[in-house]
Amino acid sequence: MTPPASPAIMNHPSSSIYGPVKSWRVGASLGVDLLLETSTCSFNCIYCQLGNIQLKTAERKIYVATEQVEKDFKHSDWQHADIVTLSGSGEPTLALNIKEVIHFIKEYSGKPVMVLTNGTLLHDAAVRHDLLEADKVAIKLDAATEAGFNQMNRPVPGATLANVIAGAKAFRNEYGGNKPGVLCLQMMIMPTNVAEAKAMAQLAATLTPDEIQLNTPKRPYPLEWALDSRGNHEAASVPSRELRVINEDEARALKTLFEQTTGCPVVSVYRE
Numbered sequence: 320m321t322p323p324a325s326p327a328i329m330n331h332p333s334s335s336i337y338g339p340v341k342s343w344r345v346g347a348s349l350g351v352d353l354l355l356e357t358s359t360c361s362f363n364c365i366y367c368q369l370g371n372i373q374l375k376t377a378e379r380k381i382y383v384a385t386e387q388v389e390k391d392f393k394h395s396d397w398q399h400a401d402i403v404t405l406s407g408s409g410e411p412t413l414a415l416n417i418k419e420v421i422h423f424i425k426e427y428s429g430k431p432v433m434v435l436t437n438g439t440l441l442h443d444a445a446v447r448h449d450l451l452e453a454d455k456v457a458i459k460l461d462a463a464t465e466a467g468f469n470q471m472n473r474p475v476p477g478a479t480l481a482n483v484i485a486g487a488k489a490f491r492n493e494y495g496g497n498k499p500g501v502l503c504l505q506m507m508i509m510p511t512n513v514a515e516a517k518a519m520a521q522l523a524a525t526l527t528p529d530e531i532q533l534n535t536p537k538r539p540y541p542l543e544w545a546l547d548s549r550g551n552h553e554a555a556s557v558p559s560r561e562l563r564v565i566n567e568d569e570a571r572a573l574k575t576l577f578e579q580t581t582g583c584p585v586v587s588v589y590r591e
């Protein structure tokens with residue numbers, strides 16, 4: 320389908336589409352928010368750029384109607400995006416219409432689609448199936464032990480690291496193959512979990528990702544929720560507090576450790 324030229328309309332502040340925001344990794348990334356009303360996630364990570372998650376849930380349902388996303392997308396600046404990223408105000412796989420939305424974006428725009436997920440629902444075959452059409456899926460993995468998982472990600476009751484790993488392994492077996500899917504692990508390293516880094520690298524090796532991204536928090540932790548936190552803004556619009564981070568030498572050493580342990584391409588995103 321050849322889409323009509325989109326008029327130069329700025330995204331409405333409560334649109335399900337935001338950006339494009341510049342990322343040195345993927346270029347201009349257009350964000351899709353399938354949650355929108357408030358921050359909604361099965362994790363409440365200690366470093367989350369959304370701040371304290373307002374709705375902590377693992378319930379899959381439709382949070383924003385597909386028709387609304389389609390309308391917002393058509394009115395966005397999608398032509399200037401290099402990639403479309405599903406993350407937004409929380410965990411995108413909670414949205415039951417994620418597959419439908421991925422399909423629409425690819426058909427309408429021809430742009431590649433990336434999904435950022437915390438992996439808590441990957442044990443569900445229906446969720447894994449929904450993600451097969453994405454060009455890139457990045458799974459968050461910030462710990463190698465259940466204690467570290469609970470400390471870094473503060474999951475909803477019932478979510479375990481063992482489940483995330485089992486789901487990620489099942490997805491690895493189903494994703495890619497004769498389709499061009501790229502599986503990435505996104506790992507946040509902070510003073511809180513740096514002691515688990517060696518074990519995290521060993522764990523990452525068992526998942527055979529196509530790429531590993533080592534991150535440090537790029538922004539202070541917001542003390543209130545605001546919709547504009549979902550974008551990659553330099554200055555938060557709400558009060559925030561600084562997070563403790565590892566230093567650049569530690570980040571360099573960890574990149575080498577992960578490269579040697581996993582044999583995978585590793586990118587280290589030190590605060591940008």
Ligand code: SF4
Pocket residue numbers: 360361362363364366367368369372408409410436437459
């Ligand atoms: S998984 Fe992502 S959205 Fe959810 S709390 Fe963690 S950083 Fe925030």
